[in-house]
Amino acid sequence: xxxxxxxxxxxxxxxxxxxxxxxxxxxxxxxxxxxxxxxxxxxxxxxxxxxxxxxxxxxxxxxxxxxxxxxxxxxxxxxxxxxxxxxxxxxxxxxxxxxxxxxxxxxxxxxxxxxxxxxxxxxxxxxxxxxxxxxxxxxxxxxxxxxxxxxxxxxxxxxxxxxxxxxxxxxxxxxxxxxxxxxxxxxxxxxxxxxxxxxxxxxxxxxxxxxxxxxxxxxxxxxxxxxxxxxxxxxxxxxxxxxxxxxxxxxxxxxxxxxxxxxxxxxxxxxxxxxxxxx
Amino acid sequence: xxxxxxxxxxxxxxxxxxxxxxxxxxxxxxxxxxxxxxxxxxxxxxxxxxxxxxxxxxxxxxxxxxxxxxxxxxxxxxxxxxxxxxxxxxxxxxxxxxxxxxxxxxxxxxxxxxxxxxxxxxxxxxxxxxxxxxxxxxxxxxxxxxxxxxxxxxxxxxxxxxxxxxxxxxxxxxxxxxxxxxxxxxxxxxxxxxxxxxxxxxxxxxxxxxxxxxxxxxxxxxxxxxxxxxxxxxxxxxxxxxxxxxxxxxxxxxxxxxxxxxxxxxxxxxxxxxxxx
Ligand SMILES: Nc1ncnc2c1ncn2[C@@H]1O[C@H](COP(=O)(O)OP(=O)(O)OP(=O)(O)O)[C@@H](O)[C@H]1O
Ligand SMILES: [Mg+2]
Numbered sequence: 260x261x262x263x264x265x266x267x268x269x270x271x272x273x274x275x276x277x278x279x280x281x282x283x284x285x286x287x288x289x290x291x292x293x294x295x296x297x298x299x300x301x302x303x304x305x306x307x308x309x310x311x312x313x314x315x316x317x318x319x320x321x322x323x324x325x326x327x328x329x330x331x332x333x334x335x336x337x338x339x340x341x342x343x344x345x346x347x348x349x350x351x352x353x354x355x356x357x358x359x360x361x362x363x364x365x366x367x368x369x370x371x372x373x374x375x376x377x378x379x380x381x382x383x384x385x386x387x388x389x390x391x392x393x394x395x396x397x398x399x400x401x402x403x404x405x406x407x408x409x410x411x412x413x414x415x416x417x418x419x420x421x422x423x424x425x426x427x428x429x430x431x432x433x434x435x436x437x438x439x440x441x442x443x444x445x446x447x448x449x450x451x452x453x454x455x456x457x458x459x460x461x462x463x464x465x466x467x468x469x470x471x472x473x474x475x476x477x478x479x480x481x482x483x484x485x486x487x488x489x490x491x492x493x494x495x496x497x498x499x500x501x502x503x504x505x506x507x508x509x510x511x512x513x514x515x516x517x518x519x520x521x522x523x524x525x526x527x528x529x530x531x532x533x534x535x536x537x538x
Numbered sequence: 539x540x541x542x543x544x545x546x547x548x549x550x551x552x553x554x555x556x557x558x559x560x561x562x563x564x565x566x567x568x569x570x571x572x573x574x575x576x577x578x579x580x581x582x583x584x585x586x587x588x589x590x591x592x593x594x595x596x597x598x599x600x601x602x603x604x605x606x607x608x609x610x611x612x613x614x615x616x617x618x619x620x621x622x623x624x625x626x627x628x629x630x631x632x633x634x635x636x637x638x639x640x641x642x643x644x645x646x647x648x649x650x651x652x653x654x655x656x657x658x659x660x661x662x663x664x665x666x667x668x669x670x671x672x673x674x675x676x677x678x679x680x681x682x683x684x685x686x687x688x689x690x691x692x693x694x695x696x697x698x699x700x701x702x703x704x705x706x707x708x709x710x711x712x713x714x715x716x717x718x719x720x721x722x723x724x725x726x727x728x729x730x731x732x733x734x735x736x737x738x739x740x741x742x743x744x745x746x747x748x749x750x751x752x753x754x755x756x757x758x759x760x761x762x763x764x765x766x767x768x769x770x771x772x773x774x775x776x777x778x779x780x781x782x783x784x785x786x787x788x789x790x791x792x793x794x795x796x797x798x799x800x801x802x803x804x805x806x807x808x809x810x811x812x813x814x815x
Binding site (some may be wrong): 427430431432433435436437438439443450451452454524526527 | 605608609610627628630632633634636638641642643645646653654657686687688702706739805
């Protein structure tokens with residue numbers, strides 16, 4: 260579903276639950292397709308030698324590189340470095356994003372004055388700012404955290420904002436009738452009604468934030484998985500480079516899974532078929 | 539028997555709990571930029587302990603009228619006094635049963651009912667648990683304390699809304715079609731419960747309904763609304779003895795007389811509304 264914003268036709272992703280029915284069948288199909296691709300790949304590189312292994316290493320070599328990687332302390336150092344920056348940047352983005360999103364969504368004045376700029380910033384390719392960040396904040400953690408924050412905060416703000424706008428007026432009326440006012444109204448009515456939207460924004464923010472972290476390390480860093488990847492690529496260690504990319508894919512997906520689990524735990528009442536509060 | 543359907547006498551002189559004076563509400567319709575007059579020139583006085591039912595065609599401004607008394611909608615003309623004080627916003631002396639339930643979807647039945655208490659008198663001590671439980675039992679929802687609203691039927695959700703409104707024992711109960719989504723049998727039980735509750739606690743009630751029978755069965759007085767613009771068409775004293783049971787009252791000549799009268803009044807309204815469209 261899409262919501263048209265005050266400024267135009269930007270899309271907002273409504274919180275969505277994983278499709279469950281028939282999932283198993285498709286999972287097997289997916290496994291089959293992946294296995295077939297890997298087999299063709301292995302055959303093309305190792306047996307038929309259609310592509311030089313130096314450019315495109317076969318799956319077996321990548322798996323070997325992957326296992327080797329997991330045994331290296333250097334890898335784990337990089338892992339901790341990346342995750343630390345990601346978590347700090349994301350935590351900042353969540354706090355700022357939810358508070359700003361609620362305020363802008365709830366206050367008509369802010370919505371008409373601030374929201375257009377938020378959409379503008381959201382649609383700016385912030386990745387292009389990465390070199391600037393590194394120039395200003397240096398090669399250390401600060402520039403990475405700033406990038407994570409910058410990329411993650413907008414989806415969180417905008418989703419929270421749209422959630423706050425769609426809170427049913429009758430819930431607000433109910434709150435007022437039963438004596439809930441001011442900050443309490445925000446805490447007891449607006450915030451919980453908006454939570455599924457915020458979590459959905461956080462999910463997208465986390466994915467974007469991780470991209471920011473890796474990009475920052477790649478462009479100019481002294482540590483982290485992106486730095487390792489850059490090193491492997493320049494050394495022409497293709498198997499290592501691909502193994503690192505796989506690690507990143509796994510991390511990104513684990514993060515997404517973690518947040519959607521969190522959403523189910525925090526908002527068990529949320530039913531996708533209904534917009535919150537429209538009962 | 540002579541015809542006794544006459545306008546109820548003006549109660550303004552007697553000290554009334556709710557007093558509505560020249561009330562008008564118009565909404566700004568953002569889409570067209572025009573003003574929509576929802577209600578106009580409404581006067582009404584409600585005594586303490588009185589049960590007033592409000593009857594009228596759909597869209598005639600019943601909810602709007604009640605929202606002004608609740609303090610949710612600002613009047614554009616006239617004013618509402620509750621216990622002599624002008625209404626400036628919602629207050630703990632008035633609770634509302636909403637037409638669209640307005641339950642908090644992230645709270646269980648128990649916690650939704652608790653919502654009616656938590657800001658008003660605080661949750662000091664442990665007595666509040668019993669009160670919440672009592673209210674839930676009263677509306678016949680024992681066993682569903684831990685269900686979420688979306689797991690309940692419309693009628694059940696409506697009853698949660700009712701429990702939430704009565705749990706804090708407000709002086710005035712404003713009920714907007716509280717039995718609208720309830721099946722006939724439950725409706726009968728709930729109606730009796732509401733009547734008993736009101737009789738026992740002496741609450742003042744404003745009760746909106748679409749049902750002529752319900753309006754007669756519950757009301758001390760019936761306020762009939764007309765539409766375009768919404769205004770009071772007439773106010774009728776029911777003059778039926780309490781307690782009333784649906785079965786015994788069906789044969790009461792006064793009941794039949796009132797019913798016919800209200801039928802005619804509403805039918806005229808419905809036709810007028812259809813013609814003016
Ligand atoms: N928030 C609003 N903004 C604009 N117009 C409104 C608003 N609320 C109600 N109205 C209009 O005011 C009129 C009266 O509405 P109201 O909800 O009070 O009617 P009602 O008598 O309660 O109807 P029903 O029996 O169907 O519930 C309607 O014409 C409606 O379109
Ligand atoms: Mg209504």
